[in-house]
Amino acid sequence: MSEEEQRGERESGATPEQSEATPEPERAPDSRVEAESETGPAPRPGRESATGSGSASASASAASGPKAEPEPETEPKAEPETEDERRARWLLAREADDRRRRRTRIAAWCGVGVLVLGGAGWIAEPFVQDRMITSDACDGALPDGTMATLRAGAGDAYLTESEAESDDDLGRYTCKVVNEEGTRVLSVHAWTRRDDIDRRLIREVTGRGGVPGEALSGGLPGFRTSVGVALLPECPGQGKDAAGQQRQLLVEVRGALQTKWYQLARTGAAVANKASEKLGCDADPLPLPAETSEKHEPEAVSAARAADTACAALAQGPFRSGDWSFDLRIPNRSGPVTTCLVRPSGRDGNGRAHAPVAWLYGVYGQWSQEMMLEAANRSGAPTAGTVPRKWLTDERAGATARCGGRPAGFLLGVDRPDGESDEPRAVGTERLSRERMRAILASFAEKESARRGCTELRLPAAD
Numbered sequence: 001m002s003e004e005e006q007r008g009e010r011e012s013g014a015t016p017e018q019s020e021a022t023p024e025p026e027r028a029p030d031s032r033v034e035a036e037s038e039t040g041p042a043p044r045p046g047r048e049s050a051t052g053s054g055s056a057s058a059s060a061s062a063a064s065g066p067k068a069e070p071e072p073e074t075e076p077k078a079e080p081e082t083e084d085e086r087r088a089r090w091l092l093a094r095e096a097d098d099r100r101r102r103r104t105r106i107a108a109w110c111g112v113g114v115l116v117l118g119g120a121g122w123i124a125e126p127f128v129q130d131r132m133i134t135s136d137a138c139d140g141a142l143p144d145g146t147m148a149t150l151r152a153g154a155g156d157a158y159l160t161e162s163e164a165e166s167d168d169d170l171g172r173y174t175c176k177v178v179n180e181e182g183t184r185v186l187s188v189h190a191w192t193r194r195d196d197i198d199r200r201l202i203r204e205v206t207g208r209g210g211v212p213g214e215a216l217s218g219g220l221p222g223f224r225t226s227v228g229v230a231l232l233p234e235c236p237g238q239g240k241d242a243a244g245q246q247r248q249l250l251v252e253v254r255g256a257l258q259t260k261w262y263q264l265a266r267t268g269a270a271v272a273n274k275a276s277e278k279l280g281c282d283a284d285p286l287p288l289p290a291e292t293s294e295k296h297e298p299e300a301v302s303a304a305r306a307a308d309t310a311c312a313a314l315a316q317g318p319f320r321s322g323d324w325s326f327d328l329r330i331p332n333r334s335g336p337v338t339t340c341l342v343r344p345s346g347r348d349g350n351g352r353a354h355a356p357v358a359w360l361y362g363v364y365g366q367w368s369q370e371m372m373l374e375a376a377n378r379s380g381a382p383t384a385g386t387v388p389r390k391w392l393t394d395e396r397a398g399a400t401a402r403c404g405g406r407p408a409g410f411l412l413g414v415d416r417p418d419g420e421s422d423e424p425r426a427v428g429t430e431r432l433s434r435e436r437m438r439a440i441l442a443s444f445a446e447k448e449s450a451r452r453g454c455t456e457l458r459l460p461a462a463d
Helices: 003-012 017-021 025-039 046-063 083-140 145-151 195-205 261-278 314-318 366-380 434-451
Strands: 159-167 172-179 185-191 223-224 228-231 250-254 324-329 339-344 360-363 390-392 396-403 406-413 452-459
Touching: 017 366, 083 159, 083 172, 083 185, 083 261, 083 314, 145 172, 145 185, 145 261, 172 261, 185 261, 195 250, 223 261, 223 339, 228 261, 250 261, 250 324, 314 434, 360 366, 360 434, 366 396, 366 406, 390 434, 396 434, 406 434, 434 452
Parallel strands: none
Antiparallel strands: 159 172, 172 185, 185 250, 223 228, 228 250, 324 339, 339 360, 360 406, 390 396, 396 406, 396 452
8 A cells, every 4th residue: 555545544534523623724714704794785886786696695595505585575566546535635724724714814804803893992992981971961951962062172082080069058169071181171169058149149240240141042041141141040949048038949051161151051941950859949841942953043033023022112112113123032931131232234254143232231139230230330430338219321221110020120231332433333322312312221121021020120310
């Protein structure tokens, strides 16, 4: 046996342990393939990565023997969307968008509504307050429409304040209305005590030079004051005063500066009725003048219409012919003042009635004594500090009486030329002499005394 054969036998007779202990060099690559088969193919750059994975998988399958290859996982194919499904999806999206827009619009309109309602509430609040004050002013005494006239005279601002108060112990009633600018729209003061009444009336006539304002039209027992109107109805519910005379109720009514006195007549009658009720006068209510009295000054009448009145002597005398108008204010019941005024017809350059050129006044009550004293002093008649009973001058003539237990005075006045003016409307002595003045005054005083039941009439002596 040759040496090579012996070496071959020795090699073939190696033990299995020795054979397994010595790894074969060619098996190393197979071990790597098996490792990659268990953990997944190792990533490789570029195109080799894809092809290498497939080769490695094939080698691993061959090395591991008959092993089932796993089925690759594939996603199910989506079926194409039908026209109905696409339309349904579009409708859903559109409904969602519409809901979103509706929510946006609702939110926006809610915001606008809050702003509008807030602004409307801010605007409506003064209006509502104005309406409430109008209906409740002076304990609800004002007739419909009268507050609109009073507001216009005060600038037409919204009303903001109204107060009314009565005091039975003091015999007083007050009421006032003020607008948002602080301007007086209406002010009412009423008294039943004689001292209060005389003090207020005396102050009024002395401040006007001994001549009261014109009597109110419509037969109301009142007259024009320097700041408004005054009414003096009877107050039988309060009984008699300390002098045994029937108590009266004096009601002074004022408006704003631009309010005309004749625009207060309807308001004055209404609040006088309310004050009479509050103070327990228990008198018949005064008639309310027509609504037109709030807008238009009472018109004068012709001489013919004055012929049957207490002012007939004035109308039938020197003013019977010519372009004259007569403003007659004769109360239907016992009022504090009666007036008859003679004016040139037409209007002056400012559209107002001309000033009177002659006038007759009848004044009734305790305060008439102070009026007559002031008028006599202004006329230059001798008074010696006492109340004159009668007098006659070129411009004034006065007479006295007692009516209903109270003093009364009758006064005639004439506008004479001043010597420097060529005013043709002034009445000269040739037209109206002292003798004619006395006759006119006597006629007026006698007619008024007969109508009122006056006594102790005292007329000035004839020259």
